[in-house]
Amino acid sequence: MNNEFTFTIKSIRLDENYHPSNSTRITTNFANLARGESRQQNLRNALKMIDNRFNALANWDNPKGDRYSVELEIVSVDMDIAGSGQTFPSIEVLKTNIVDHKTNERIEGIVGNNFSSYVRDYDFSVLLLDHNKDQPKFSIPANFGDLHGKLFKYFVDSEAYKSHFSKPPVICLSVSDNKIYHRTENQHPVLGFEYQPNESSLTEQYFKKMGLQVRYFMPPNSVAPLAFYFFGDLLNDYTNLELISTISTMETFQKIYRPEIYNANAVAGKCYQPNLKNLDHSLTQIVYDREERSQLAIAQGRFAEEHFIKPYQTVLEQWSANYAL
Known part of the structure; x- marks a missing residue:
């Protein structure tokens, strides 16, 4: 049954000239930025923020803070x-590549990120x-996330993935505003202080079915921790520059998308609960339609139901039953 699915991987450069294709999920962070009157300035500003953050973190042998730039591909x-x-x-997903202007090297970064x-x-x-x-009480459907998790793991194990990417993906998300995070004494030179949540979330459980572990870190000079979902050993499987490429990229998107948390004027303390109603934050010079983004998620979920879940329900159920999580 595992021969039921084959994957085709395509990529396009995400730069100031990027235009979302018709097949791109229009709720995706970068697609939202790349539409409307401010599209080119949005992209230019976001990419500059990423480069600045990268150089601030990769500050060794980088006296002018301009040694590196980050190139992004939408995969x-x-x-x-x-x-x-x-x-x-x-x-x-997004793939990062790092350009070292001192050595003229182009260094492969991390795939995943967004x-x-x-x-x-x-789902x-x-x-x-x-x-x-x-329903009077919130509950989770039986087998919630099983199919998605199996499909994702099947893709990461596929020859298509392995022929394009040398390392497993790392996905970087926002922290949850309904959990409390406690800072530990564990500190990484690039990822910063590790935080631990007071309880597991539905997102954590969902990503666990994708085979991913999660750890929370607040990088130097950040104001809130980020959630890093990964296979293997996050701290030892990736170089500092690879990790910095993910931090600089995803922290920039979170500053734009969730400024109440990631562009807050107060830094997360030892005991931290994110607050999406926090008024004490700064806005970036980037136009982002968050309300539109949330409204479109339902429409895209219905699209998946109509074009994937229902037409192939029997095939998917049979395949899922024969694929061990």
Whole structure:
């Protein structure tokens, strides 16, 4: 049954000339930035923020703070289901590449970073909402996230992935505003102080089914911790420059998308609860339509239901039953 799916990987440069394709999930952070009157200035400003943050963290042998720049690729993964020739846009991630202007090297960064998935939209914005509609108490549907987790692991184990990328993905997300995080004494030179949450979240459980562990770190001169989802050993499997490429990229997007947390004027303390209603924060010079983004998630979840979940339900159920989590 494991021969049911094949993957096609495509990539496009994310720079100031980027235009979202018709197949791109339009709620994706970078696609949202790249639309409207301010699109080119948005992208230019965001990319400059990423470069500045990278050089601030990679400050050794970098006296002028301009040694490095980060290049971004949007990696889109299409899945051919049951050899039908019909493809479905399953996953979209970002790939970082680092340009060292001192040595003129181009260094491979990390794949993952931002994570977009139509099936995840379906799970959270359709299945979970429908399951809890008119219910007195919130609950999780049976086998929630199983299919998505198996598909993701199958992709990472595929020849398509291994032929394109040398290391497993790292996905970097915001912390949750309904959890409390406690700072530990564990400090990494690049990732910063580690934080630990008071309880597990639905997102953690969902990503665990994808085979991913999570650790929380607040990098130097950041104001809030980031969630790093990874396979293997986050601290030893990746170089400092690779980790910095992810931090600088995703912290920039979070400053734009969640300024109440990541562009707050107060730094997270030893005991920290994020607050999306925090008024004491600064705005970036980048236009971002957060309300539109949240509204479109349901529409995209319905798209996944109509074009993937329902048409291939039997195939998916049979494949999932034969694929061990």
